Amino acid sequence: MxxxxxxxxxxxxxxxxxxxxxxxxxxxxxxxxxxxxxxxxxxxxxxxxxxxxxxxxxxxxxxxxxxxxxxxxxxxxxxxxxxxxxxxxxxxxxxxxxxxxxLRMVPVECVARGYLTGSGLAEYEETRTVCGLALPEGLVDGSELPAPIFTPATKAEVGEHDENVSYEEVARRVGAETATALRQLTLAVYSRGRDIARERGIILADTKFEFGYGSTADGADGTAGDELLVLADEVLTPDSSRFWPADQWEPGRSQPSFDKQxxxxxxxxxxxxxxxxxxxxxxxxxxxxxxxxxxxxxxxxxxxxxxxxx
Known part of the structure; x- marks a missing residue:
């Protein structure tokens, strides 16, 4: 470490x-x-x-x-x-x-991928899967996926790598209901971000989110509201996402990016x-x-x- x-x-x-x-x-x-x-x-x-x-x-x-x-x-x-x-x-x-x-943070890095690169590409080249999800043959570095996928990871301490895990492992760790909600929210937020970025000439290749549980506002009778998932930390920044210039996108090679490359x-x-x-x-x-x-x-x-x- x-x-x-x-x-x-x-x-x-x-x-x-x-x-x-x-x-x-x-x-x-x-x-x-x-x-x-x-x-x-x-x-x-x-x-x-x-x-x-x-x-x-x-x-x-x-x-x-x-x-x-x-x-x-x-x-x-x-x-x-x-x-x-x-x-x-x-x-x-x-x-x-x-x-x-x-918030009561959920100990999962919620990763959404719309394109194949990075650790997802490395796994795909070995098994044709990413986090246990089967993908089609013939994909290369930078390929757009048929549909965005939820590929979670466990959170790591400073100096350690996050570890990609399957959806089933997330459900085991945090419960089926929370896992389902995380997947739905992650893909919904990714899709919104992808569409907005695309309008501005940027490809959102992948990104990660963090969620935590927080209570809704107290009711009129003074009782606490229900807990709900809340988006936390940073969101859709060059540190948490891979942004590529759309006019330079070329599958089959490493893409130029808006980050610390x-x-x-x-x-x-x-x-x-x-x-x-x-x-x-x-x-x-x-x-x-x-x-x-x-x-x-x-x-x-x-x-x-x-x-x-x-």
Whole structure:
């Protein structure tokens, strides 16, 4: 297991208790019991959180998630309570902070795939299946699937890989009713996102979601409402999704993407002088790699939202 090259110290903010530092996000809890989620500019690759940050990355992820939550509001409730900065929070948290409902998280990465690539392609090449789902012969890297599929994974700790599992395994772990709801919501949200992205010249190849259970508003008599699944964390961002330019899509090869592939490519190039399978942490990223990566995140935001990044 690996992790951070240099793990940051959490900010000390009156009224907030630090809960967790993840690869990208820092979590705090406020005095009302809500979570305060702050998206940093950290970037991870090959099981390492790198020593170099990508400017504006956390703001892009946060603002794009908020935009998507609005597009999906009629399909599924989300965890957002407020985007106001907590009193005493650092000025640098502006635009990258969301106050969220505290949920009982379902320990499943809900992955939807509309195209074959990545770990799904690797499994398909061996067994002609993905997460136990049989697929047709003749598919290649980048092929569009006959229909989107739900291919869940177990959630991993920092430095560990998520593990693809079958739908039956999800049902065993969380119950048949929850598994059915997760599959239905995941495919519905993916389909909405795919259609919106396609209108903007972007292919949504695959994506992952996280859901948690939260109570509905209390009834008039003061009793608690029923629990329902709520969409949480980030949604349909370059960190959680594979976005491809539609005009460059060409099955049978690796597709250009709106994400940190530039970082991965440099780290595995001779210029980096780094062995991803060794024990040494990765080096600092060159300024040119940082700027190109930032530009890809910003481009994804602008194309999807139709809004100029400032």
């Amino acid at each position: 690996t992790g951070f090259v240099d793990k940051p110290e959490p900010a000390q903010v009156p009224g907030l208790t630090h809960v967790h530092t993840g690869k990208v996000r820092d979590l705090y809890r406020n005095e009302d019991g809500d979570l305060v989620m702050v998206a940093s500019d950290r970037v991870s690759a090959y099981d390492w959180v790198l020593p170099t940050e990508i400017p504006d990355k956390g703001r892009v992820l946060t603002q794009l998630s908020l935009w998507w939550f609005d597009q999906l509001a009629d399909l599924v409730p989300n965890h957002v309570v407020s985007t106001e900065l907590p009193p005493g929070a650092p000025a640098g948290w502006a635009g990258r902070t969301v106050v969220c409902r505290s 530039i970082v991965r490519d440099w780290l595995t190039s001779p210029a980096a002088g780094w062995d991803r399978h060794g024990e040494q942490p990765p080096p600092e990223l060159p300024a040119e790699v940082v700027e190109r990566t930032r530009a890809r995140y910003v481009e994804a935001y602008e194309l999807l939202t139709g809004t100029r990044w400032d």
